[in-house]
Amino acid sequence: MMNPQAPLAERLRPRTLDDVVGQSHLTGNQGVLQRMVQQGNLTSMIFWGPPGTGKTTLARIISQESGREFFQLSAIQSGVKEVREAIQRSKMYGSAILFIDEIHRFNKSQQDALLHAVEDGTIVLIGATTENPSFEVNPALLSRCQVYTLNALSEDDLNQLIERAIQQDELLKNKIIDIKETDALFNLSGGDARRLLNLLDLIASSADDSKTIEVTNVLVTQLSQTKLARYEKGGELHYDLISAFIKSVRGSDPNAALYYMVRMLAGGEDPKFIARRLIILASEDIGNANPTGLVLATNCFQAVTMIGMPEAEIVLAQCTTYLASSPKSNASYAGLRQAQALARKTGDLPVPLHLRNAPTKLMKSLDYGKNYQYAHDYDQNFVAQEFLPESISRTTFYQPGQNARENELRKRLKQLWGDHYEY
DSSP: OOOTTSOHHHHTOOSSGGGOOSOHHHHSTTOHHHHHHHHTOOOOEEEEOOTTSSHHHHHHHHHHHHTOOEEEEETTTOOHHHHHHHHHHHHTTSSEEEEEETGGGSOHHHHHHHHHHHHTTSEEEEEEESSOHHHHSOHHHHTTSEEEEOOOOOHHHHHHHHHHHHHHOTTGGGSOEEEOOOHHHHHHHTTOHHHHHHHHHHHHHTSOTTSOEEEOHHHHHHHSOOOOOSOOTTSHHHHHHHHHHHHHHHTTOHHHHHHHHHHHHHTTOOHHHHHHHHHHHIIIIIGGGOTHHHHHHHHHHHHHHHHOTTTHHHHHHHHHHHHHHSOOOOHHHHHHHHHHHHHHHSTTOOOOGGGSOOOSHHHHHTTTTTTOOOGGGSGGGOOOOOOSOGGGTTOOOOOOOSSHHHHHHHHHHHHHHTTSSOO
């Protein structure tokens, strides 16, 4: 008998694979989980997907429909000791399912403790994670498991859940609920079934049973707390958002850049992390096309450090929009990489004698520093002399970009060096 005090998401938790909403690629008639359960041939697996997509539910259903004992651990609260105890208990049943929630939080030794039991079939491991298993699960354990991806629920899926809740839940079906608008429900749930149902439960419990409950965007927003982006520093979404942010600035789209910046800040990202990335970006992607970009980015970091949030977001927004709107050049960065590549191949080339330091008489007698020409003694503070080792003489690493500032630099370099370098 379901506890009427349980949250709506728990009261409506699916009991069979056919009841699961939104993961038909796994649970449909031809889905791999359906075939696996029907054939009774279970393999260890990892469910990877956003919160509220049914990872725990699927693990419980598989246990029930396969007739196997079910043990559950949370990686946050458990360690090697708890893992070994669960494995020992599993041996009493021949083979049981061990479900580990947030398995990405297990360290290497904790994950290694599972290997032998998974290998010999003592347990069927089902891990759940919101993070990319390729990064968070040890290769040895990952090779012993199948990874199944769960998708965030679509609007059609969420609508189906709402209808099911209103029609089937013992408490909600006795209320008069009129869904006028769903935008706020969908936005605040973010494809998370648990969050959606709990929002609906909150709305239903806040109204008089004798009156019609009209669900509108305004009502949902008033009753719910501000939604924070699903974001974990160090997690995959962290890297996805900062990648999108950098690429938007590089691509000269200040609008997209602001959007991703706001999402990171809403998720609790350290504003200094964003400011540091802007400094790197100002040099890597703008460079000499607009040297002021690096100056502004550096000052942005200082300002963010001094004032903190929430005002720091104003400074970040200014710097972000300036850099995104600025002309771009990666010429310095490309030159750096070319120089690094050649240095790795020719790192033992001797420095030309005339460029060497000669602090002792012996060094001077060996012609260290001989014939060096001091640039400031010459017209325009320049004199043509060789600076590279002889075998790589005339190698051009820095090619000024095609923009107003670097075109001026190219013109000056051509004037100074003639055909010595190819500009």
